[in-house]
Amino acid sequence: MADLGAYLDKRDFGATPEPQADGTPSALGLRYSMQNHDATRLHWDLRLEWEGVLLSWAVTRGPSLDPADKRLAVRTEDHPLSYLTFEGTIPKGHYGAGTVMLWDLGWWQPLEPAARGLAKGHLKFRLHGRRMTGDWNLIRMARRDKRDNWLLVKIDDEAAGQRDPVARYRTSVASGRSFAAIRADKAACLPDHSGTRPGHRPVQLATLTDDLADHATHWHELKLDGYRAQVALGAGGPRVFTRAGHDWTDRFADLIPALRDIPCASALIDGEIVAGAGLQGFGTLQDAIAAGGPFGYVAFDLLQLDGRDLTDHPLTERRAALEGLLRPLPPMGAVALSPVIHGPADEALALICGNGGEGVIAKRTDAPYRGGRSRDWLKIKCRRQGTFRIVGWQASTSRGRPFASLALACDRDGGLAYMGKVGTGFDQDTMADLARRMEPLVRRDAPVKAPRREVAGMTWIDPDLTARIDYAETTAQGRLRHAVYLGLHDEGPPMRTPAPTVAISSGDRVIFDKPRLTKAGLAEYYRAAAPLMLPELAGRPLSLLRLPDGMAGERFFQKHPGKGFPAALKIQQIADKDGTPSSYAYVTDVEGILGAVQMGTVEFHIWGARRDRLDRPDRMVFDLDPDEGLGFAATRRAALELRDGLSGLGLRSWAMLSGGKGVHVIVPLRRTAGWDTVKLFSRGVAMLTAQAHPDRFTAEMSKAKRKGRIFVDWLRNERGATAIGPFSVRARPGAPVACPVSWDELGRIRKAGAFSTAQALERGWADTDPPPAQTLSAAVIAALDAALTA
Known part of the structure; x- marks a missing residue:
């Protein structure tokens, strides 16, 4: 840890507004700032976070983007982390007297081990600032006096040779103030776009497919591992909307100054928020959201510009307008264009997958922008x-x-x-x-x-x-x-999986009237849906809802399979509460699913544990079950609130439409806690939710208590209890499917039975990305206890 003694010794904190506190190290990434300092001589102070302090250099003429320029950078005393965003005036007669403007702010990334570079006197690094980007060298000069002189030199890259930033930027990156305004301590005058700011629009979605698109009619873009977001620019400042239209500007505040630099009166841009500063992956993005940054925004479509609606224009025209809009911004900055890959689709996919990418989005170049999922945009994932x-x-x-x-x-x-x-x-x-x-x-x-x-x-x-x-x-x-x-x-090469051999008898028997779905048709759906179902269904004890004669006949739940069940539906002996062994069915493959359908099964209900560790649940389910009089909007809102509540306890979740009345909020678990712990914890979450909003929620099953409320059903989380499995058809009119949905998508859905069998197969898991398994640690349980006590 570097020493702040020199910084503290040189300052009288009773007179100077400079910060005295050390500040808090960044939870994610290394922060950077550059302050323009109007002291005895105008200069720029470079600050790089390292080992709990800000390493500092005074750059006498400011940074240059010309690799031929070698700017003198004098190493000064280390500064506290709290100095990173300091802006103000140091009084005359004090060390460093003059006005300090926050000229740039962002994150930095060592390109070689930083400790070794500092020791040998050659630090190579990359800046992810709002004004300064790209790769740089700091090179120590031979020491001839007391000063520790270095040279700041731009590395020749995409950002090199751009317009001189010293001449271009003359105001604060944070407040928009000039030196005069800072000296006069005038209120911040942040730059505003002058036009009417557009609102959120339904986003266009890609259809998941294995089929490659024709490069004569489509181009390809990277499938980004980030968070879909529309950026609205106009009077009142930038706003960031999620895919479902929720305003998350506060969560992505780190991006706002970069978005303000986009030159227009108003605009609506579609793109993806990613973890910035050289970080990668959706998990890292979640960490960045918790830490407040760093973020980057990758723009790929333009829906409105200066009051003109572009959604009916072809993609090629929208892209040209987007490129023109973003051209003045710093290259490699916080706001960037999604790269377009032209050429054959197989070459594009091979290029992306070979470089560790997620996949490609194929976009029809002559198509307008339309909200919702269609085949104008295709999503092809890498395996x-x-x-x-x-x-x-x-x-x-x-x-x-x-x-x-x-x-x-x-x-x-x-x-x-x-x-x-x-x-x-x-x-x-x-x-x-x-x-x-x-x-x-x-x-x-x-x-x-x-x-x-x-x-x-x-x-x-x-x-x-x-x-x-x-x-x-x-x-x-x-x-x-x-x-x-x-x-x-x-x-040698893996053998292909043989086609299922289960015979379906009475295939023309009608199970559902509207739409008409026979037993053979139901079997065909489950044959196609098996790859979507098995990751959650395989190896779990099942309860089956059987309708041997269709919707018009008798229906019954069957926990314990009897004689005559096909061999493809496997059997396991499990001890009941009194120790008596009973038979339970489970499946491992498509044949097992079809074997259950042959016996008249319509619905598949799954345990919360797998058969190899029946004492250790690997999922926690909250079934939001509304009173009959409540509309789906109330249930949808409840699911989002429950998600946020779980997130506050350190648990991430995913959502599934039940296909009936409600929504299931599901938390994947590491198999470390037993049933008693999971049951008590889920009950505590339900009670906490009901305590916070007693007029809207109840944690009690009683129908009388549920009047006008939503029952947060935590009873799914005990040994032997089941919940409907993903992609199971429901025995309800219309044959709706229990379907996973993304949190953004949930905000646009109007009913719990929104998807038919055909729609469920087309969308698959869509953009639903269940989080990895999490541990019910002592800290998580303590957080719940503290919330309940409060």
Whole structure:
């Protein structure tokens, strides 16, 4: 930790407005600022956050974007972090007397280890400022006197050679004030756009597909791993709207000064907010939201400009207008254009996936902008395959299942790096073969370093077996996401999954009248929906709602399968509360689902735990069940409030339309807490919600208590209780589907049964991205207790 002694010794804090407090280190990223200091000589002070202080250099003539210019930068005393945004006038007779203007603000990123660069006298870094961007060198000069002289030199990159920022920017980046206004201590006069600020519009959405688009009619853009947002510019300042139209300007306040620099009277821009300052990934963006930045905004469409509606214009014209609007902004700055990739779709996808991207969005170039999902925009995601060493297995508690998951590692820097686990892609024969191969390789110590909590109970083996793995991406923590086992590396190409063989009898029997859906049609839906369902459905005990004679006939729940059930629907013995074993059904594949349909099943209800760890739930469900007189708008609002309440307790959630009356708010859990803990915690959340708004919520099941209220049903979170599974059809008129939705999308939905079977298949998981499993830690439980007490 650097020393602030010199800073404190030089100042009389009874007379100077400069801050004395140390300030708080950034939770995410390294902050940067540059202050224009009108002292004895006008100069610019460069501040870089490092090890709890601001490293400081006085740049005598200001920064230059010309790589041929070498600007003298005199190293001065370290400043406290609280100095980062200081703006004011230091009185005459005091050290540094003169007016200080906050000229630039943002984040910085070392391009080489910073400690080594500072020690050797050559620091290479990248700025993510509102005015200063790109790569830079700070080079120490040979010392000839007491001054510690360095040179600030621009590296030749995209930002090099642009218009001189010293001449261009003469006011505060924060308040818009000049030196004279700061000296007079006049109120901030932030620059405003003068036109009428447009409101939010329904956003255009892409349809997920595996089909590549024709490059003669489409171009491709990066699929960004961020937060969809419309930016409205006009009188009153910029506003940031979520996809559902919620005003989140306060959450993205770090972006507002950069948005103010967009030169227009008014505009409505569509784009994506991403984690800035060289950070990557949606998880990092969530951290940035919690920390207040850094953010970047990637613009890809322009809906309105200076009062002119552009939505009926083709994409090519809207893009040209957007490029013209953003052209004056600093390149590589906080606001950027989404790059367009022309050429064959397979080449574009290979380029993106090969560089670790999420995928591409194919956009029809002659199409207007239309809210909602259509095939004018197509979303093609990257899937990756690789080979990884098997370094261990985690035991399963299920009889006949030799392991629950495999630990994986990759070769890196002469050793092994832990890459997480894979727990899907196995059938019984594959598991038995792997267990036989792994048994002789068992060892006492771990062949790879891994966090203890992630590998508890692991049986380690010598890393002699190499597996082929299909996965979506590598997370910021270096773990494979959505990993699926394909086979051992020496087995040749993976075998294709055979087509389901379950026969559907009485296929012409009508199950639903309007729209007409027969038993065969229902089976066809479930055959197509199986890949969407199995990640949540497979390996869980089930309760089945059976309608053997359709909607007009008898219906009943069946927890315990009887004789005559097809072999594809697997059976497990589970002890009831009194210790008596009972049969429960579960599925592992599409054949199991179709086997249940053959027996007249319409609805699939799932346990909150999987059969290999029945004592450890991996999901917590809150079913928002409204009184009959309440409209869906009240339930929708309640779901968003419950999401925010859970977020305040440190838990992220995802939403699912029940297909009936309500919404399910679901929290994925690590399998660390037992049923009692999860049940008590969920009850506490429901009680807290009801206490906060007793006129709108109840935590009690009683119909009398529910009058005019929404029941926050926490009873789904006890052993043996079930909740409707994602993509299950509901036995209700119209055959609605229980469908996952994104939080932004939820704000536009008008009923809990919004999606038919055809619509559910078309949208799939859409933009719903369930968060990773979380732990009900002591801190989370304590936060709930404190909230209840308050």
